[in-house]
Amino acid sequence: MDQEEKLPFTGHLEELRKRLIICFIAVGVGFCLSYGFKEILFQILTRPLVSVMKEGDSLIFTGLPEAFFTYLKVSFLCGLLLAAPVILYQFWMFIAPGLYQKERRLLVPIVFLSSFFFVGGALFGYFVVFPYGFQFFMSFATETIRPLPSMKEYLSFSSKLLIAFGLVFELPLVLTFLSKLGIISVEFLKKNRKYAILLFFIGAALITPPDVVTQIMMALPLMAMYEISIIGARIFSKKKSDSEDEDQSD
Numbered sequence: 001m002d003q004e005e006k007l008p009f010t011g012h013l014e015e016l017r018k019r020l021i022i023c024f025i026a027v028g029v030g031f032c033l034s035y036g037f038k039e040i041l042f043q044i045l046t047r048p049l050v051s052v053m054k055e056g057d058s059l060i061f062t063g064l065p066e067a068f069f070t071y072l073k074v075s076f077l078c079g080l081l082l083a084a085p086v087i088l089y090q091f092w093m094f095i096a097p098g099l100y101q102k103e104r105r106l107l108v109p110i111v112f113l114s115s116f117f118f119v120g121g122a123l124f125g126y127f128v129v130f131p132y133g134f135q136f137f138m139s140f141a142t143e144t145i146r147p148l149p150s151m152k153e154y155l156s157f158s159s160k161l162l163i164a165f166g167l168v169f170e171l172p173l174v175l176t177f178l179s180k181l182g183i184i185s186v187e188f189l190k191k192n193r194k195y196a197i198l199l200f201f202i203g204a205a206l207i208t209p210p211d212v213v214t215q216i217m218m219a220l221p222l223m224a225m226y227e228i229s230i231i232g233a234r235i236f237s238k239k240k241s242d243s244e245d246e247d248q249s250d
Helices: 002-006 009-035 038-050 066-082 084-098 101-138 151-168 171-181 186-191 193-207 212-249
Strands: none
Touching (some): 009 038, 009 084, 038 066, 038 101, 066 151, 084 101, 101 171, 151 193, 151 212, 171 186, 186 212, 193 212
């Protein structure tokens, strides 16, 4: 850390520039690899919708370049996911020299757990919520009203929902981290559990399609994440109190 403090500001900028270039190259390589499988990737993304569509129905594109740009966006998103380990590693290598040993040990599990919860939330939305939500939307079709979802609209809608579910599942990590900082406590989380449940159902109504089943399927995992947060806060609070007792005994 002493050597890092002696590094001039221009040295930090040069280091940051080098790390960013590596990240951009990794994203570019991931994009090129993903573009070679663009049709397969888009089919995987649209599978929850296609499975509830009637025979003969299909997705459409209303503008000449829409299909091309949709495939580009899908390839970019997949390339970003493929490059995520490289990006996280470059981020770690940039900030690690300025951290204490204790902070380094804490950062690694935070990065791993945040990635785990985000991916878990996105997978939950894809495999559990999407089929029911799309089935609800397609139920409005009649003999005179035929659904014609476009590629661009579906990509925008599905990607936003997947990101939303991924961020929602970060709740245990955020609340546990706030507990470790002393901003909230286990007693606070228990006392406000009923208000949290109310907020979960309100948030589920805003994020998911407007049917009761999908809202419940969104709210129940949030409630489970809240209980996990209480457990995490209790563990870290116990560690904190134990360390304080050790300091007093010393």
